[in-house]
Amino acid sequence: MQKHSFKLLLILSAAGLVAASHFQMVDQYITTVIMLMGINIILSTSLNVVNGYMGEFSCGHAGFMCVGAYVSSVLSVMLFTSNRIFGPPLLSADLSLFLFPAVILAGGLAAALTGLIVALPSFKTRGDYLAIITIAANYMIISGIENLDVIGGPRGFQGMKRVVNAMGDRLDIPWMPIWVIVGTVFCVWVIRRFVSATYGKGIIAICQDEVAAEIMSVNTNKMKVAAFMLSSGLAGIAGGLFAHVYGYVNPQSFNILKSTECLVMVYLGGMGSLSGSVLSAVLFTLLIEALRFIIPELNALAHHLHLIPDSYEIGQVWKWVIIPLILILTMQFRSEGLMGHRELSDFFPFLKRFYRMRQAD
Amino acid sequence: MEIFIQNIFNALQWGSFYALIALGYTLVYGVLLLINFAHGDIFMVGAYIAFFVATFLLGNYGVIAPGTLSGLTILMLAVPLTMILTSLVGVTLERIAYRPLRNKGAHRLYVVITALMCGLILENGNLALLGASRKKFPELLQNTVWTFGTISVTNLKVLVIFTAIAVFLFLQFVVTRTKTGMAMRAISFDKFAIPLMGIPINNIIVFTFILGSGFAGLAGLLFAMSYPILEPYMGALIGWKAFIAAVVGGIGDIRGAFLGGFLLAFVEIGVVAVFPSTLRDLMAFSVLLIILWWKPTGLFGIAKTTKI
Numbered sequence: 001m002q003k004h005s006f007k008l009l010l011i012l013s014a015a016g017l018v019a020a021s022h023f024q025m026v027d028q029y030i031t032t033v034i035m036l037m038g039i040n041i042i043l044s045t046s047l048n049v050v051n052g053y054m055g056e057f058s059c060g061h062a063g064f065m066c067v068g069a070y071v072s073s074v075l076s077v078m079l080f081t082s083n084r085i086f087g088p089p090l091l092s093a094d095l096s097l098f099l100f101p102a103v104i105l106a107g108g109l110a111a112a113l114t115g116l117i118v119a120l121p122s123f124k125t126r127g128d129y130l131a132i133i134t135i136a137a138n139y140m141i142i143s144g145i146e147n148l149d150v151i152g153g154p155r156g157f158q159g160m161k162r163v164v165n166a167m168g169d170r171l172d173i174p175w176m177p178i179w180v181i182v183g184t185v186f187c188v189w190v191i192r193r194f195v196s197a198t199y200g201k202g203i204i205a206i207c208q209d210e211v212a213a214e215i216m217s218v219n220t221n222k223m224k225v226a227a228f229m230l231s232s233g234l235a236g237i238a239g240g241l242f243a244h245v246y247g248y249v250n251p252q253s254f255n256i257l258k259s260t261e262c263l264v265m266v267y268l269g270g271m272g273s274l275s276g277s278v279l280s281a282v283l284f285t286l287l288i289e290a291l292r293f294i295i296p297e298l299n300a301l302a303h304h305l306h307l308i309p310d311s312y313e314i315g316q317v318w319k320w321v322i323i324p325l326i327l328i329l330t331m332q333f334r335s336e337g338l339m340g341h342r343e344l345s346d347f348f349p350f351l352k353r354f355y356r357m358r359q360a361d
Numbered sequence: 362m363e364i365f366i367q368n369i370f371n372a373l374q375w376g377s378f379y380a381l382i383a384l385g386y387t388l389v390y391g392v393l394l395l396i397n398f399a400h401g402d403i404f405m406v407g408a409y410i411a412f413f414v415a416t417f418l419l420g421n422y423g424v425i426a427p428g429t430l431s432g433l434t435i436l437m438l439a440v441p442l443t444m445i446l447t448s449l450v451g452v453t454l455e456r457i458a459y460r461p462l463r464n465k466g467a468h469r470l471y472v473v474i475t476a477l478m479c480g481l482i483l484e485n486g487n488l489a490l491l492g493a494s495r496k497k498f499p500e501l502l503q504n505t506v507w508t509f510g511t512i513s514v515t516n517l518k519v520l521v522i523f524t525a526i527a528v529f530l531f532l533q534f535v536v537t538r539t540k541t542g543m544a545m546r547a548i549s550f551d552k553f554a555i556p557l558m559g560i561p562i563n564n565i566i567v568f569t570f571i572l573g574s575g576f577a578g579l580a581g582l583l584f585a586m587s588y589p590i591l592e593p594y595m596g597a598l599i600g601w602k603a604f605i606a607a608v609v610g611g612i613g614d615i616r617g618a619f620l621g622g623f624l625l626a627f628v629e630i631g632v633v634a635v636f637p638s639t640l641r642d643l644m645a646f647s648v649l650l651i652i653l654w655w656k657p658t659g660l661f662g663i664a665k666t667t668k669i
Contacts, residue, residue, distance in 0.1 A: 057470055059477075121654045128396060129657065131473075132608045135601055136646040143643040256601065260477060267474050320485040324478035328458060331475045335467040 006354045014181045021174045033289050035177055035245050038184035039238050040281040044265035045191050045274060046234035051263070052271035053195055054227050055207035060118075060134030061235050061262040063141040064111040066254035068236025069243040072107030074151055076100065076244070077159040080166055085150060093166040100167065100179065104240040111236020112229040114141070119228040123221060138259055145251045154251060161247030176245050183241050187234045192274055194230060203227045204272070235262075264327050270337030275344035280337070287326075291319045363511045364634070372630040373623070374518045374587065377525030380622030381580035382603035383610070384532055385573030387618035390607070391536075392545050392569045393463075396473050399454055399480035401600010403574050406483055407447040407581025408591050412496050414439045414446070432501040439501070443582045444575040451574025452567055454479050460563070480600075488593040498589035521583050528576055529619045535572070536615055545569055549613065602645075609649050611659030620660060625649065 021031045043061065050058045078086040080096040091099070114137075122133040146154045167175045194200040202223040205213035214220050243249045261284075269280030299314040308314070330337065345351045382404050389397040416422055419435045430438075458479055462472050505516045536542035544560045545568075556562055584599075585591055602625060610621025625645060632644040653659070 051470075055470075057473065121650065121657075128394075128612075129608065129653070131396060132605055133650065133653065136605055136650055139601075139642050140646045140650075143640075143646075147637075147639050147643065256597075260481065263474060263477065267471070271468075271470075315489065317485055317489040321482055321489055324481040324485075327478045328475055328482075331467070331471050331478075332458075332461055335462065335465065335471045 003354070009354075010185065014185075017181065018174060018177055021177050031174070031177055032245065033285065035180045035241075037282055037285040038180040039242050039245070040261075040265060040285050041184050041278050042187045042234055042238035042241070043262045044269060044277040044281040044284075045188055046231045046238070047262045047266045048269070048272065048274065048277045049191060049195070049203070049227050049231040049234075051266050052273065052277070053207060054203045054224065055271070056224075057128065057131045058134045058228070058231070059131050059259050059263060060136075060138030060256075061232075062254040062256070062258035063134070063138035064115055064232035064235040065239035065242065065258070066138075066141050066145065066249075066251065067114045067239065068107035068111040068233075069239030069249045069254070070107075070145060070151065070157065071110040071236070072103050072240030073157055073160050073243040073249055075106055076103045076163045077157075079103065081159060081162045083159055094170060096163055096167050097170055100163075100175075101182075104179070104183065104237055104244075107240035108233045108237040111239065112233030114236075115229045115232025116225065118232075119225045123224045123228075135256065135259075138254075138256055142251045142255060156248055156250035158248040160244045160249075164244055164247065176241075180241050180245065183237055187237065188274065188278065190230070190234070195274070200227075207272070264323065267337055268327060268330060270340035270342070272341040273337070273339045273343055276337060276339040276342075279339075279344070284323075287323070288319065291322065292316070295319065366512050368630050368634050370514050370518055372627045373522045374626075375630065376623035376626030377521045378580055378584055378599065378622075379603045379606050379625050380525050380619045381528060381576050381583075382600060383607035383618035383622045384528065384615065385577045386604050386607040387610075387612050387615060388532070388536075388545075388569050388573040391613035391615075392548050392566060393459075393472075394469065394549060395459070396476065396604070397573070398473065398477040398600075398604075399483060400573065400577060401596040401598075401603065402480040402483035403447060403451050403454075403596070404577040404581050404584070404600060405487070405593065405596025406450050407443060407574075407578030408498075408585040408595065409487065409491075409496070409581075410446045410450075410578060411439055411443040411582035411585050412498055412591055414442045415499055415501060418442070432503065436501045439582060440579065443578045447578025447581065448571040448575040451570045451577070455567060455570045460566075480597075484593045484597060491593070493592075496591040498585040498591060500589070501586060517587055521587060524579065524583060525619075525622075528579070529615065532572065532576075533615050541565065541568060605646070605649055609652050609659055611662030614659075614661040617659055617661035624652075 017034060020026045043065065047058065047061045050056050076096070077083050078089075079091045079099065080089050080093050082088045118133060118137045122130045145151070151157045164176055195204065202213065202218040202220075205216065205218050206220055206223060210220055239254070265280050265284050266277060268284065269276035269278070295314055295316055295318055302308045302314060303310065339347065382400065385400050385403070386397060389395055389400070415435055419430055419438055454476075458475050459472055462475060502517060502520070506513050507516065507519075534542075536545060544555070544565045547558075547560065548555050548562060548565060552562070581596075584595075603622060606621035606625040607618045608621070609624065610617025610619070612618075628648045629641055629645045632641050636644065656662070
């Protein structure tokens, strides 16, 4: 029983969240923050596969998110709703209940294929070239979508809200929180299985020493491509969920700043630590939302104490000064992040009793 | 034909900006193997410093003889002042953010991410302190248009192009012909043997940052003169692009950065001349990636073999 308590706790808390959101016990804002938290968890854990476990430096994660977001939004709008561009729905809206995960997965698949295209040339070269190719890929994806006028170009694409509403019409439960929770758990589970399997240990070996790994019969090129495709595919799933949570996507919301956000989460949590990534994604989301309220308070306080001239207001821009500053200080005083290369159970060994350890470990 | 030559001049001017910034990237990378992601924002800071120097120190609102100095005098004084102040910013970053990490022997990626965050602080701190209103750079140089037959070119364009070439020649001389340059190249070759040879490693690194940031400041000043609207995010995109240009040229090589900058500008202007301008980024990056696919270490890069 004790071995399964983690799973039980997870299911119960997920059910609690969904119920709370269904019976309006928490307001829309808190629900959205929780969904954003789930999406950020997917982003940070999936980027951790490449940047943490494999030790490469990919900084265009938002580009893959963008591909996933657009492919799944266009698919779901085309399949389930009547639209000015794509005409009447191709399938009955009743099917949206069952096909929605397939649509999100299709977005993930498209992102993984984009990842493959990016990975193939970059892994022929040494270290830092992946950074540049992913930056360029991020710009190219955004620029490419801005030039596709069919799906809105720079104005963005919308209509996903109607798909979500259509699901709500069939069965009145809060679908988006459910799908985000399912997606988050799925992604963390996949990554955990991947990096603790014998096959996935290959990417950790690549991080330690690529040449030695190759001698030890790890097919490094194949491993790198597999890890990169996994990472970008999961980012695509995060993008699909993101698009359906907000009901609107715009190419510029996946620009290099979003990629930087993903990097912040990975390095704050610690390279090569899954629980660190989850923790830092939660903390990061909370911090962003908390600063929304803290900054006006600080402003009032500073004016009250006459620390700053009356003409100057401390605005929300300071958020993006404070967050990089936190990361710089983390790097200076605890370079490995919150829990670099270690998991939560390494810090608190009693936690191991609450979930089943795999035989391979 | 006229349009063609006009476009070549435009490309040369843009290429000069890219080259000046890319030179800073490549200098730091050549010595430390560190992608100094804050460099694009140092360029932006350089443009702002130039603005403050030209307006509030020497210009009409200045503390030194307001309204009496001629534009040319201001320019002559602003160039060294901007370069010195901007290189101070670069050295400060090196001193407080990169060096402690390096001394601790932290993973290289931690320094890269610190650089990225420093860049964010520079641009958003600027936005927070100075506000979102765009700054108008004063006109320092009397705008003269020289006409040769049907081709016209402004004196500013010529100034920018010649500055870039002069900076390139200067840096190429410093890196390949002087003792300091030899030490710079040696550090990237073997960081552990260098102190044993009696070379002060930190001084050389500071010198590298002075060179890189100083010329980024010069680029900022020239950019502000050519496109006199300043805003905090102006360094972000141009910085990323210059970095890509440096990589395509072969990062760590002065000639590579120079050539890569001009190559990127020619591709961009060429795309805009033929296709709709919205396709500029897409096509330019595609061309650069194809070049990288063909020559993975860049045009001037030398493939390193990995030793066991």
